[in-house]
Amino acid sequence: MSEADSLTIGTVLVSHELMCLVQYHGHLCPELGIGYRVSKIAMAELGITRENSLNFIAGAANSTSAVDAIQYMTGCTIGKQSFFIEDTGKHVYFFAGKPLHPVNGRGLIIKMKTPVYNPQLLNYEMTKDVQAQLQDPAKLLQYRAAIDVAIRKILNWPDKRLFDVFYANLNGGILKPTEKWYN
Numbered sequence: 001m002s003e004a005d006s007l008t009i010g011t012v013l014v015s016h017e018l019m020c021l022v023q024y025h026g027h028l029c030p031e032l033g034i035g036y037r038v039s040k041i042a043m044a045e046l047g048i049t050r051e052n053s054l055n056f057i058a059g060a061a062n063s064t065s066a067v068d069a070i071q072y073m074t075g076c077t078i079g080k081q082s083f084f085i086e087d088t089g090k091h092v093y094f095f096a097g098k099p100l101h102p103v104n105g106r107g108l109i110i111k112m113k114t115p116v117y118n119p120q121l122l123n124y125e126m127t128k129d130v131q132a133q134l135q136d137p138a139k140l141l142q143y144r145a146a147i148d149v150a151i152r153k154i155l156n157w158p159d160k161r162l163f164d165v166f167y168a169n170l171n172g173g174i175l176k177p178t179e180k181w182y183n
């Protein structure tokens with residue numbers, strides 16, 4: 001990304017593509033960044049585009065802002081019945097061609113490796129009444145700065161540092177906590 005087409009949100013440098021996603025979602029947050037990175041990996045790996053998205057299914061094991069990113073980026077959406085959520089609060093995602101191969105059920109799994117962003121840790125000074133404290137402009141800036149650090153890591157760290165990416169057989173259940181690839 002050259003300086004000329006770089007845009008910033010807070011202290012974070014974003015691409016034009018990411019800026020469009022932020023406009024759709026309403027703000028830039030760590031989970032949106034995670035969904036953006038996950039989408040980019042899946043799109044490159046499986047050749048998913050918004051145009052050919054009817055040939056794919058996708059899913060997430062959480063219902064955070066990441067699922068907005070994945071639906072917007074890949075075109076696999078709840079409305080097209082090609083996006084599924086089973087919310088167990090994990091950053092685990094899957095993508096596969098539709099229909100699933102009857103024998104090998106080959107699907108791409110993307111699991112977040114590192115808890116780059118931990119809301120509990122981030123709020124360590126704000127154990128009580130976070131919203132009230134955020135009325136204090138100094139506290140708000142501090143909070144926003146901590147979030148920006150997390151977002152920059154999510155947007156800039158190499159894929160391998162952030163995610164485990166592998167193929168697994170999705171036949172017999174997707175997003176099931178008992179599946180080996182899930183935990």
Ligand SMILES: [Zn+2]
Binds near residue numbers: 025027028
């Ligand atoms: Zn968000």
